[in-house]
Amino acid sequence: MPIVLTINGQKVAAEEGTTILEAARDVGIHIPTLCHHPDLSNVGACRMCVVSVEKQRGLQTACTTPVSEGMVVDTQSEDARATRKFLLEMLLSDHPNDCMTCEVNGDCLLQDLVYDYDVAWPEYNGLRHTYPIDPDPNPFIFIDRNKCVLCSRCIRACQEMQNRDVWSFAYRGFETKLVAGADQFLLDANCESCGQCVAYCPVGALYDKMSLKTGRAPSVSKIRTTCSYCGVGCNFDLNVRDNRIVRVTSAPDAPVNGMALCVKGRYGYDYVHHPDRVTQPLVRAKWLDAKQIRQRVADGTWMVANVAEKRVQPAGNGIDSIVPDTFIQTDWNAALDVVSHKFAEVKKSMGGDAFALLASAKCTNEENYLFNKFTRQVLGTNSIDHCARL
């Protein structure tokens, strides 16, 4: 039996146990929130979602108050609106005024609320915190506590999504501070750098360190992709600016993983544009035909690699320095020819069972299927395994 209540004069049916916030959102009535996130438990900390409920003393937080039969809710009462505005005044009075250069400009819940409720930044209104910026050596997570609104979303994300319990609050009152562990560095507090806290931060207090000064929400395009690291198939958005990946952001609608990502998915994208990345096959000179090497290097289609200097030598150079173990950057056909010849040789001389194959979690299902076929049908062995079993 659904419960029937009235929100802003509109009759709404909701299941028992639903909160006012959920019931309102189901029918398209927006109630502002800051500490609430549908993935996380509700704590009623930020007070932004206060609404008036008839016959109840004071204001109620919509995120924590369950609906009840015949409840009459006004989300836009004078008291509720005035209180929200007051809350924003309070938050701004202890917040820097640097939206201009803030990483989350245009993608900040506080900024949106302050805009909606038309609150001015107070020039002087007493003490503001001046915490050091980026105090933590963690290579991935940037912290600016001056911007923290103490909504505890990061704490809950770490606790409820990641089960790591790295973050918590320390101290009291105005001095309440978000800390890792016992006010330690993140890595000392058992942080595994998944960045979930960053993903749930509604303001610019936590940010991805690799993405500082690389482009903000309005200047990037988001391209949904599947993570290439493992077979889970997490989806996320590559934030691309000038044809370069500048950041990975969670995609709340990702079917497999939602907002969750691991350290590799969120931060392991720097290889893409890395100068050391190997993009052409390298074959040792001893496996290739010496005459062909001389000819191809001379005409510039192959190149001699200088491994120590992590580069290939300019076209036509280095022929005299080649020794049997020197890497030659070849074309794919040449490289695969070497491999297939070697496979054929082994199978012929020692039989299929001389092979053992290890599949990668980075491969898709389809690739692994092909790999399996290749192992059994082409090489003729059952010795196949997968890295996930190691």
Next chain:
Amino acid sequence: MNMRGDVTLSVETEEGVERPAHRWVAVCTGTGCVSSASEELRQALREELDRSNLNGHVEVRRTGCFGFCERGPIVVVHPGETFYTQVKPRDAKAIVEEHILDGQKVERLLYHDPASDTIAEKWHEIGFYGKQKRILLSNCGIVDPENVDHYLAREGYQALRTALTEMTPEQVIEEVTDSGLRGRGGAGFPTGVKWGFARKAQNWPKYVICNADEGDPGAFMDRSVLEGDPHSVVEGIIIAGYAIGAEAGFIYCRAEYPLAIMRLEIALTQARELGFLGDNIQGSDFSFDISIKEGAGAFVCGEETALIASIQGERGQPWPRPPYPAVSGLWGQPSNVNNVKSYAYVPRILRMGAEWFKNLGTEGSPGTAVFALTGMVNRTGLIEVPMGITLHDIIYDVGGGIPQGKRLKAVQTGGPLGGCLPEDYLDTPVDFDSLRAAGAVMGSGGMIVADETTCMVEFAKYFLKFACDESCGKCPPCRIGSTRMLEILERIASGKGIPEDIDRIRHLAKGMQNGSLCALGQLTPSPVLSVLRHFEDEFWAHVSEARCPSASCQMLVRAPCVSACPAGVDAPAYLALVAQGRYAEALAVHRDSNPFAMICGRVCPAFCEDVCRRGQIDESIAIRQVKRFMADQYYAEPWTPPQLAPPKNIKVAIVGAGPCGLTAALRLAQQGYEVTVFERMPQPGGMMTYGIPAYRLPRQPLFAEIDHIRRAGVDIRCNLELGTDFTIKSLKDEGYQAIVLALGAHRSRSLGIHGEQKKGVYHGVQMLRDIALGSLPDLSNKRVVVVGGGDTAMDAARSAWRLGAKDVHIVYRRTQHEMPAIKEEIKGAKEEGIQFHFLVTPVTVLGNDAVSGVRLQRQSLGDFDRSGRRRPMPIPGSEFDMPCDILVPAIGQVTWVNDESLAMIRKATFDVGKAFNFDNTPGVFAAGDAITGPATVVQAVAHGNQVALTVDHWLTTGDMGGVYYHPKRHDIPQLFDLEEYTEAHRPVSRALSPQDRLARHDFAEVEMEFDAQIIQEECKRCLRCDLEWLERIGEPLP
């Protein structure tokens, strides 16, 4: 309830033989007394008894708190209830040898009541206990809290047995509900109803939680119950567990209470041994156990959801309700949370019945209330009073009133989240609903009394600072709002407040009340708001004038004497100059803010001396005497006040040549205005001339100082009366651009009784005026009755005595304590043999044509009125007649003017705005007694300074108000070592003997002057608070 402790207990002697103890000595071992060595005392008593071979005959018993902690350690010797206070271990010998062996009470250890100057021998003869009703604390001071047999002997655990064997859980809940018990944690929610919710909850297991996280500063009610009678709490919790069907109980006790925790642990062990805890309690199928969880010192953990979080091992932060703990509490299970006292009442309610409890206290709030009474009261401590008792009875009867006869300013109830009530709320009954209706709250039971020297901004700041520090930080309104509010209060207290701050406080308060998650945030603004409601003027004094009226805000108070002086005269500066013999400079300092040094040196009530810090060490500096001496050095030297601005060619009229009018005239003349003063009487001076008799203020210095004003260029025209000889309109027509009405208050109030027109009714004001005019009334051999308690009444009575009256009586409707007259006058009148009759008021003037007597009615003091004094209430049928020839009414004066266009308040004083201006008559101002009612010379001078500033500001800018007179600061170096004057005392003032006064039969000055050496030495006793202040604000010393 049996208070006498005559239960026969047995004690075990060393031989292991039990024998009845007829005599026993109770030694308080509450935390307060333990910290004053009561454990050592207990040991010393035992040793003394040993030495006298009395061990085994006399029991030395550790008990809980007697409440009178201020006088601890407390020892009570039974039988006989002899109550010894402040007993040291070395006093054990005297108690044993004198009292126990010889039966002689040790007089020096008995309680001496300073208020009544009597010695109380027995426990219940002490005023502190008179109006108390100890229900919850009935075992404290009687039983040994570590001995369960004592508790059992006092019917302990009877209620639990009855509940388990004869009652269903529902019946227990019904009984508690019927008793009307309301939660003693502060909110007052009906306890039985709360239990009912937890009982109905479907989940299992359920928990009972006892909130012993008593965090209010200065409150120790719960601690005393836990330390003095732990089993009553344990029994209450077990009963609650049975009632709601719980499996376990938790006592959340703050770790700062080690003694309470230790005694609780002992109690729990004993209860387990006796089968009151554990499986199948007392053979029933109810199993239950209790454990203690120590709090880590967060005030917010007194909030039930934060408390639950803390027990769960989480950060102590509140959670939004619903769900309430009764539905989902500890580990998500149904839980019942009550305060220590709520549980401790329960066994008593079950034992005595709901009806018994309901008949205590009031209908809405049955039972008693336990308070920690602290602050400015004579007797502080832990008290238990019936609900419904008035604040007055608590403060004055239990607490013994305010120390040093000071006036009460406010009383804070409900701890740091409560509210304060001013004096005129003293008749408020103390119960949940009445206090809430009055704007305060019951809270968990702290009661803090503030006297008149307390600055209310400071007071509000103190509580706010506490709440601010204790905010858990979870929600922004409390976390940031309280900090912002504290910043504003700190700004105001240091004189840097701005007018918008008052509205800003209200804005913050509203946001915090509406927006905060828990009661801590919602109630944090309460003390500030209640102070703002009752004492907004004090806030404005800080904001607009950078002045702390109570002279307590450190950054604003250069020296208490300067703050206390209405005219802000720089006393430390002229004292320092007089000490160096620089009299002329000293006098110039005085004249900067008050031109009448000779006059005030004689008649000023010296508000400065009342607050002098030296007075807190030995005696205050004789500032007035110094002033008189310094001014008299220049008796013969005419002073011409300096001109401070070029002539302005603007005419200003002052009506009335009293101290206010003359000061205003002087200040305006110094600013270059052409000032004319119009005076109705033949001589200037106002009440200084026509109200103060020459024996207090000789005419020579008076007229000398008025002549100084003339020399500033002020034209004083006498014998001209407003409304008769000139009008406001005629003055305007003559080109006066501003008119200041400083008319004083010269019309005597009538008594309003029958026969007042009879011959022989002679108003005090009239008598004094006649004397000043030289037409001395013939009072020889007349019997004179003066009605009133102010200075006019004293002056009239003392003048009548000088004029040869046979005997002079003063009748006053209150007591000497409430008399507004200055103390020297009362003392002088008494020396002169004038007879005082207090608590009587005239009801009829007797006689045919002429007065033959007056019928008086006796009065008793009733409720408090707005002035903070107790209202006299007639006692019907108490009339009696007092024969007299002359009846002198002197019960006050009002302003009167023959011009109805000027707005008045209750036909007594002019109705003017903050800038002394009449709203409907621009350019016309009023000041002095004409707007305050009869006051003192120095207050009139202060008004004169201020109105002159206001008029100047208005004439130059056109703006009304917003300017405040700030007296000039003079920093004078200290040239001697103050250390040498630590032992010095104030000289005793000398006066003409009453015989000399009468022998000379004239109005010769009574008070005599000191010589130069005495005066200079006296000045060196000054502690120079002003120099300390310079260091405080970071300025260099002179």
